Amino acid sequence: xxxxxTTRSNARxxxxxxxxxxxxxxxxxxxxxxFVRKVRIVMAEKKLDYQLVIEExxxxxxxISQSNPLGQVPCLIMEGGEALFDSRVIVEYLDTxxxxxxxxxxxGRERAEVKTWEALADGLIDASIxxxxxxxxxxxxxxxxxxxxxxxxxxxVHNSLKAMEKGLGDKVYCSGIHFSLADIxxxxxxxxxxxxxxxxxxxxxxxxLARLYEKLSTRTSFVETR
Numbered sequence: 315x316x317x318x319x320t321t322r323s324n325a326r327x328x329x330x331x332x333x334x335x336x337x338x339x340x341x342x343x344x345x346x347x348x349f350v351r352k353v354r355i356v357m358a359e360k361k362l363d364y365q366l367v368i369e370e371x372x373x374x375x376x377x378i379s380q381s382n383p384l385g386q387v388p389c390l391i392m393e394g395g396e397a398l399f400d401s402r403v404i405v406e407y408l409d410t411x412x413x414x415x416x417x418x419x420x421x422g423r424e425r426a427e428v429k430t431w432e433a434l435a436d437g438l439i440d441a442s443i444x445x446x447x448x449x450x451x452x453x454x455x456x457x458x459x460x461x462x463x464x465x466x467x468x469x470x471v472h473n474s475l476k477a478m479e480k481g482l483g484d485k486v487y488c489s490g491i492h493f494s495l496a497d498i499x500x501x502x503x504x505x506x507x508x509x510x511x512x513x514x515x516x517x518x519x520x521x522x523l524a525r526l527y528e529k530l531s532t533r534t535s536f537v538e539t540r
Contacts, residue, residue: 479522
């Protein structure tokens, strides 16, 4: 996916420079990764141009380690060839590239609140991925799988959902009346549960999360990254 870009003849130098930077960005990722989706949603909300390169990190032919020694996606390749990795690092950088739709407060308690929501949502994803890998990893025999480990990780998922439900309450968005990175991270976490844990009926016991997720799901940035 690459967003169209139009250059205006009366653009200010800084705007031209920002456009040049974003036109030359390349995002390496997977269509099913919730962390990649978080970055893609941020780029859509910020109206940034980029090229999406699909990478299967579990494939023997994967070259992701050439860009990210950790062998993980997302990985953002910038205009000079430098690589940024870890979704939190990438979205922090992207939010500085354009004044459009500021997603992370600059300072203070508001910033800490948004980043805490992101950490909670990312932690839920991490735990759910670990549980799924333990249950389905094809290189492991059935007798080698640990139900205790799966239960521990799913316990984190359920505790995170409870904390999110309580923290959200009747607020319009996670951090109040303004849409932010907190909502993007939460939406990606809940979307991943729908994708990989259909049997987990989180909506029934978390109606406030269900309310917000339904609203988020109608945003163009969420629709285009399903």
